[in-house]
Amino acid sequence: MKRLNKLLMYASSSTLLLPITLLVACTPSKVVSRPIDDNVFNKLINSIKTEEDLLKYADIKFKDQRGSETSKGNILPSQLKKEDVTITFKGKYSGQIFTEVLNVNVINQDSSSRNKVNIFVQFTNKKTGTKIPISFVVSGLNENGDFDFSGTRIINDLDYFGGLSGFNDYSSKTQEQRFDYDNLRYTTGLKNHLSSGTGTVDLRKLRGLDTKEEQIRTFDKLAKEVKFDSYYNAALKGFTLPVYDSSGKFKGLSVNDGPEIGKIASHVDSLGRTEKAKTNGLARTIPNDTYRTAAIQTYQVNFTIYKDYAKEIEEAEDNIQLFSKWDETQIQSYISAQLNQLRLNFEEEVSQIEREFSQPLDGRTTIIENLNKRKSEITAQYEKNIKEISTLNKDNLVEWQKKEIEKYKKKKEEKIFQTSESGTMWIMDYIDINNPTKFYFGTNSHVAKGIRDDMVSFSLTRLNSDIKVGQTFGLNSADKNFTKFTFAPAKKEKKLNEAVKAIFHATDFIKKESSPLSLLKDDQKTKYGEAGLFADFAVVEIDFEKLLDTNNFSRTVWTDSSDISSKYQDNKNELIKTITNNYAMSDKKINFVSESLLDDINYKKFDRKLDFNPENADELKAYRDLNSLYIVGYPTSNEDYYLDQYEDEKQLKNKKYDFSLWINNEYKYYKKIVNGEGVSSSFKDYELEKGNFFSYQIGYRSFINKPGLTDAFLAANKVGKKLYSLDEENKGKTKKYFNYGLEILPRFYAPAGGASGSSVRTKDNKLLAVYHAANGSAKTGLAAVFRSNGYDYKDLFGSYKLGQYDLIYGGGKDQEKGKSYREALLKKYNNSMKSALFPKGFDEKEIPSEFKFDNKK
Incomplete structure (x- = not known):
């Protein structure tokens, strides 16, 4: 999963990557x-x-x-x-x-x-x-x-509101009034940060926005009507904004060309929680049956591939353009950053070799000799690189980067060094209702792009179906409740992507006439002329009929760090049931939400009361009736701060290389819920049965009257510094994409990398969105909603409107034909098959009535 950094540097974090897979990009230097x-x-x-x-x-x-x-x-x-x-x-x-x-x-x-x-x-x-x-x-x-x-x-947390009376006043406000209160405090801090304490920010210097006061006043008046922030505040946050000609007419949209603006957490989100650092989620715990259902349908996935160095080559090319614009101070800062990154990479590779030494080495004399040889080679190369980089200056930096690009290209062709794409995915559908062998999994596009022609191995790790509500687990590889299935080609000519492939990426799913890219101001329209729009969602097909053919693919099965492959026979149907936790026979299959969250009546189903009193019968009933969000994912365990230094000593040693089940809930439940189906006397059932709610975070939010909802193109059109890149056809042609669509900001879910692809569900196991980016500083992240009814800004942004689309069923008036999961199946099977989600087939006329858009109103 992508992590959003609070502050981003010009210097590439991996320009000088040694031949090593960086499992954690923020490893401290030693x-x-x-x-x-x-x-x-x-x-x-x-x-x-x-x-x-x-x-x-x-x-x-x-x-x-x-x-x-x-x-x-x-x-x-x-x-x-x-x-x-x-x-x-x-x-x-x-x-x-x-x-x-x-x-x-x-x-x-x-x-x-x-x-x-x-x-x-x-x-x-x-x-x-x-x-x-x-x-x-x-x-x-x-x-x-x-x-x-x-x-x-x-006064404690209530200080933010001016004491108890201030909190009571805040709680009685409308959501829009609360936004005004929070936004004033948020933007005051943001202005101080951006202005180095002066409190005054020139938008022309910050964003190149030379907008007249009269135009800003006109914008602000209409913005209030359509529930958007003021021009000045939106500019500070890095939002997309209109620009005007000399006569005041709309000239185009201006996207933030720089890196994403840093974010901080909402005070309201963590109100009453003493350990604020733990409000980014709950590790390895199942508080209720809804989480249990989601957990046994969710997988930690890993694609091991040969490193293609595409990111390093792109960053080196960008650096060449930057060097000509930099002064000597910037150059020296860059070189220092490179030396630091070189050291981190060196230490990371050495640590992996040392990890090999920590494994049982009986009878492995040759392996030990090779590891020692490799360590010596790495050390010698590191010392050589340190010496070389330390002598660089502005004049020879460009030539050095050109040489690095050639080295990367050579390494790519050598196919020696491997890397992994890790993420989360979940069972979504299957073909052949009576005897399913093809299953479809939802995840992120940026996770599924790890599926390549040269995949070395592929693994799925999931919880066993016999887990109980209330359990707290260990790390994936250290707990018998998890089972890992790993597959690799058994023959040189066989390729894993024959059995595992992405059949749908949510790219360019908006019609050109509805695309905001046609509205960009002239210079950006030229700059981004080849770019597209995407939502970070993809569907992966796994053909178990092919994958379980031992003539073509080998497999191993692991639990609690032990190889248990011998326990599994070659009966394919039984193996499929085992791997999928017999999903085909489950009475709790997933479905999707058809209602729009932007409709007030639907949003209120998730809108929690801040001063909820459980002793009041009416308030308790209202709370029980609320829907909530349930998210399960598998981030890397490297940031699993729940591990105890004594009880979990063994797991701590390997946490850098392992994964932790993670949910969007309260840290207070960790190891405090009774094992089994009962509940702890410490917690009430109305607490434990809930998931969590929308975040009040201000920096991402574009709808001022609805905390936790945002228009991605306006408020978060890229994650971090760069646009998303994808070679969808795996033909060596990469395209860049702006993030687009309606998105959710969940409360208490900002895990480490690996949680990308987590599904966002309701209490009845209906899917709302797929999580794709976490921001630890903001204690929230971004989740792309599968369906949007659209939103009309009444010409605030020219003719731009949030589009109407459905990534699963299709049929939105702003949606390109063929750009949905249903239509991907229609193209693949020509309506000759049926699936669990589409029991009547994939033709448009078979779309369930609740998922058909009514545009006659």
């Missing part, structure tokens, strides 16, 4: 230094009695409740957790001493100690494994002085 013996280690640690002593040799960093790094003076003592403290040794001890914060205790014996905590730490000598625990006092917390004797903030 300084190589000499190992120390226990005499030096013991003497050093025993000399540390105070915070000041430790700071001579190490840095201490703190995170606030939102998970953001902050100074200790901003920390509330009673809410400082052990996971919020990081101690890193520096200088000659860097990388040689591991630190583990064991506990944090508030010191509150007298009023003079209200700004102190006692931190208990264990230090470990990396070389010898010797451990020494110590404790020391950290002072200087709570410098603002607005905390009481016990270290508890007097």
